[in-house]
Amino acid sequence: MSVTVSGGKIVSVEITSYNMHYPASYISPYMNDEVVKKQAVIGIYGVSGATASSYNFADAVYNALTKAKA
Amino acid sequence: MAAVRPADRLPTLAESFVLMGTVVTLRVVGRRDSGAMKADIRRALALMRSVETTLSRFDEGSDLRRLVAQPGMLVPVTPMLFHALRVAVEVASLTEGAFDPSVGRIMEDLGFDCHYLTGRRVATPPPVGGDASYRDITLLEDGLGVRLERPMALDLDAVAKGLAIDLAARSLEAWDGVLVDAGGDLFVSGVDPSGDAWKIGIEDPREPSRLLATLRLTGRAICTSGGAKRRSPTAPGAHHLVDARTGSPVPDILSCTVVGPTAMMADTVATAAFVLGRGRALSFIEDVGLDGLVVTSDMCVEESDGMGAWAS
Numbered sequence: 188m189s190v191t192v193s194g195g196k197i198v199s200v201e202i203t204s205y206n207m208h209y210p211a212s213y214i215s216p217y218m219n220d221e222v223v224k225k226q227a228v229i230g231i232y233g234v235s236g237a238t239a240s241s242y243n244f245a246d247a248v249y250n251a252l253t254k255a256k257a
Numbered sequence: 258m259a260a261v262r263p264a265d266r267l268p269t270l271a272e273s274f275v276l277m278g279t280v281v282t283l284r285v286v287g288r289r290d291s292g293a294m295k296a297d298i299r300r301a302l303a304l305m306r307s308v309e310t311t312l313s314r315f316d317e318g319s320d321l322r323r324l325v326a327q328p329g330m331l332v333p334v335t336p337m338l339f340h341a342l343r344v345a346v347e348v349a350s351l352t353e354g355a356f357d358p359s360v361g362r363i364m365e366d367l368g369f370d371c372h373y374l375t376g377r378r379v380a381t382p383p384p385v386g387g388d389a390s391y392r393d394i395t396l397l398e399d400g401l402g403v404r405l406e407r408p409m410a411l412d413l414d415a416v417a418k419g420l421a422i423d424l425a426a427r428s429l430e431a432w433d434g435v436l437v438d439a440g441g442d443l444f445v446s447g448v449d450p451s452g453d454a455w456k457i458g459i460e461d462p463r464e465p466s467r468l469l470a471t472l473r474l475t476g477r478a479i480c481t482s483g484g485a486k487r488r489s490p491t492a493p494g495a496h497h498l499v500d501a502r503t504g505s506p507v508p509d510i511l512s513c514t515v516v517g518p519t520a521m522m523a524d525t526v527a528t529a530a531f532v533l534g535r536g537r538a539l540s541f542i543e544d545v546g547l548d549g550l551v552v553t554s555d556m557c558v559e560e561s562d563g564m565g566a567w568a569s
Contacts, residue, residue, distance in 0.1 A: 231471060232284065232449055233438045235514055236460035236481035 279440030286434030361410025419521030
């Protein structure tokens with residue numbers, strides 16, 4: 188997962204590799220917008236009523252951000 | 258909102274799968290090795306698949322389809338199908354038929370007739386002498402038998418997903434923490450990777466990029482029924498949450514969220530409350546002893562008195 192941070196905010200998210208059991212195209216059209224909008228995703232492990240795909244990537248986003256801070 | 262600090266994190270493994278027409282995520286937290294985590298997640302997934310296999314209205318080989326193919330006959334069924342039908346019929350009775358497991362043919366008429374994996378369509382012949390209802394389902398406790406007194410297409414989706422979530426969560430309960438998320442219907446137990454109760458958001462159906470609230474939950478399910486994401490391909494503007502008495506989608510609610518001890522209960526009650534419509538939704542949730550939140554189509558948010566206790 189590649190996360191671009193600008194001015195302290197996530198501005199884009201891109202899948203760079205994956206090991207899911209379904210094609211990345213299943214979620215990638217939606218993921219960028221969802222993650223950029225939902226910057227509060229970290230610390231929340233699920234959203235009732237939400238499209239599941241964006242929150243499945245919470246950890247990936249977290250890891251990418253942790254690396255970005257290091 | 259504070260981020261989880263790496264130093265706080267307990268070992269965790271999450272895997273996601275496409276199941277029951279949505280994305281299912283199983284997450285476990287604990288100090289045992291990751292191989293054991295993975296093996297347990299796969300076992301939980303197998304349980305969820307067994308629910309789908311048994312209760313699918315699209316799969317010709319499912320127990321549900323086998324029952325539907327034999328109207329007028331006393332059909333021995335598996336405990337899983339019997340249990341799911343019993344719950345569905347009880348809730349149908351509580352809602353005086355607004356929620357009804359015999360709604361399958363209405364779903365087909367609205368274009369919800371296609372298997373999400375195979376693309377295969379189901380088509381139930383039009384009924385003779387009017388539509389059947391839950392009152393035409395006879396459950397015989399002795400021997401787990403069911404007789405459909407009239408031809409009908411059963412739809413147990415509202416019960417099945419919750420049941421699958423519950424079975425998966427129960428199979429994982431030995432872990433320090435468990436989260437089962439089936440497309441926004443969840444059960445959580447134990448602790449999150451920080452050692453706290455799980456923090457779960459409720460999506461705002463008026464603006465899905467926002468959260469209405471965040472809750473701290475453990476040992477609880479939270480399920481939301483809403484019409485925004487499943488639109489009829491044949492009836493413009495219609496969604497899949499139908500008052501079975503009228504055959505029409507309910508227009509005055511955007512979403513119903515229910516917190517309960519099991520996902521099967523929470524999901525079924527959320528769907529039932531939705532199809533009862535604005536005037537009865539919240540009181541129905543409270544009458545069955547659960548907590549919940551209703552967002553109406555005129556942008557009001559109504560919640561039960563007990564919801565505050567779960568607020569993060």
